[in-house]
Amino acid sequence: MIDEKLLAYLEEMITPERVERFKVILEERTKYITVAIEDVFQRHNMSAVIRSCEVFGIQDAHVIEKRNAKCLDEEISMGAQNWVDVYEYKDTINCIESLRKNGYKIIATTPHNDSCYLDDFKLDSKIALFFGTERDGLSDEVLENADGYLKVPMVGFTESLNISVSAAIILQSLTNKLKRSNLNWQLTDEEKQEKQLDWTKKSIKSIDAILDRYSKKS
Helix, strand or coil, X not given: XXXXXHHHHHHCCCCHHHHHHHHHHHCCXXXXXXXXXXXXXXXXXXXXXXXXXXXXXXXXXXXXXXCCCCCCCHHHHCCHHXXXXXXXXXXXXXXXXHHHHCCCEEEEECCCCCCCEHHHXXXXXXXXXXXXECCCECCHHHHHHCCEEEECCCCCCCCCCCHHHHHHHHHHHHHHHHHCCCCCCECCHHHHHHHHHHHHHHCCCCHXXXXXXXXXXX
């Protein structure tokens, strides 16, 4: 449970419009769909995927960096990493196992498998969408452990889409489908409050000093 008195105290330091904006956005947030990015080399692509997560209401993103160090390009992510929870892994299997323990099906996005086209994909459980490197795509570890495969239909000569474009197309389509469904896709009340407090803290300068003063008063 969050400290509601602390939240009320901190909300006095930001505008009422910002407080309300947080609440409105949190009504559209979901953890029913999450995204995992595996060893993306170009930082602008990773940043663009995180930005797409934020834009389409995906609260959690998972970054696997076995070979390539994660480095978000803030000019492209536009601060999206402040509003999306990004979890880091050094190992693909650890990421897969962690997501499975939290009830997610592992869905590999790949242009090389026709198992399911985007329009035909059925949302009947929590899913983790895996996106791979620009050149090689997803690793064998993901492809061999996936519960399903997803492909964006293409009719041109080009074999694949840039990862950031693919992620944006897939997330836009699936979040629209999710919100038209009867699934329980929204954050819980407790999760909303936790994010409200987190985002409020991130909106206040010198927050550490303010929290220190608050703890001494409490």
